[in-house]
Amino acid sequence: MAYPSTDETLQLLSELVSIPSPSGNTNEVISFVEKYLQEHHVETKRNRKGGLIATIKGKDDYNHRMLTAHVDTLGAIVKEIKPTGRLKLDLIGGFKYNSIEGEYCEIETSIGKKYTGTILMHQTSVHVYKDAGKAERNQENMEVRLDEVVHNSEDVRALGIEVGDFVSFDPRVQITPSGFIKSRHLDDKASVAILLSLIKQIKLEKLELPYTTHFLISNNEEIGYGGNSNITPETVEYLAVDMGAIGDGQSTDEFTVSICVKDASGPYHFELRKKLVQLAIDNEIGYKLDIYPYYGSDASAAIRSGHDIVHGLVGPGIDSSHAFERTHKSSIENTAKLLYHYVQSEMVNI
Missing domain, CATH: 2.40.30.40 (Peptidase M42, domain 2)
Known part of the structure; x- marks a missing residue:
């Protein structure tokens, strides 16, 4: 077992945040992601909204998973x-x-x-x-x-x-000697970098996933509807990978993976949340449970649009969200580790 390289993830993150991609104008960054995935021999297709879907076939092709992160920014x-x-x-x-x-x-x-x-x-x-x-x-x-x-x-x-x-x-990205990443648009390009590194690691290890798994790189999340379509009828679990919000009364920090219990859309799926926590405990992954009061994700957009799915939300903790954002490489690492184990685990609802 080898986790995705944190150094490579941070390099990817730096490149991603440096590509302008406000919601509505994301073709350049989608093309960057598309090229990266094609270089690693991953099947991709674009949806009509301009997002990108990568698919890795699994042992079970009747029950699917989808993970999503968004490249569109403020x-x-x-x-x-x-x-x-x-x-x-x-x-x-x-x-x-x-x-x-x-x-x-x-x-x-x-x-x-x-x-x-x-x-x-x-x-x-x-x-x-x-x-x-x-x-x-x-x-x-x-x-x-x-x-x-x-x-x-x-x-x-x-x-x-x-x-x-x-x-x-201007993202003004900096990675400090102490391991902090300061930049605009860590929401949600930090998560996109984590998913891309995860996909690369799956290919390098030639892992056979238990279920066919789709990775949606959405491009309209910041305006509310990035991940609400192109979800296959076979999809059972849908996991959004997006920032954890830090502030007064919050548990999330810049060093662990944040597992969302509830946001403005309501609670996330209880059984999936418990499963994610157990994966973190079993694999000694630093995590925090949290509620984001003024927040919605691609997963909540998918639920609102009527999809019959089990939905969840995890991600690195981001300070000063939608402003002068910062996280730490340990939060990137913990999020990557949790996702690595998640994509190889059994579903909660079959």
């Missing part, structure tokens, strides 16, 4: 080109404007041209604006300052920038 879209040549934004995903104040960003036009900029308050200069510190961080007051010589909206449109162009945020 981002923004150009709402308005202001007369000053600055851009007004509309947010993609659930986060607050204060979490992107001062962030470097990239604007991609409909024909693929890319420009850089900075997201700022209109009233940023304390030498000019008396209310610079008190003004509300909202759509009205925040704007993108383009790194181009523009004086008005006509200059901006001459660059090819238009309403509807996607805006992505």
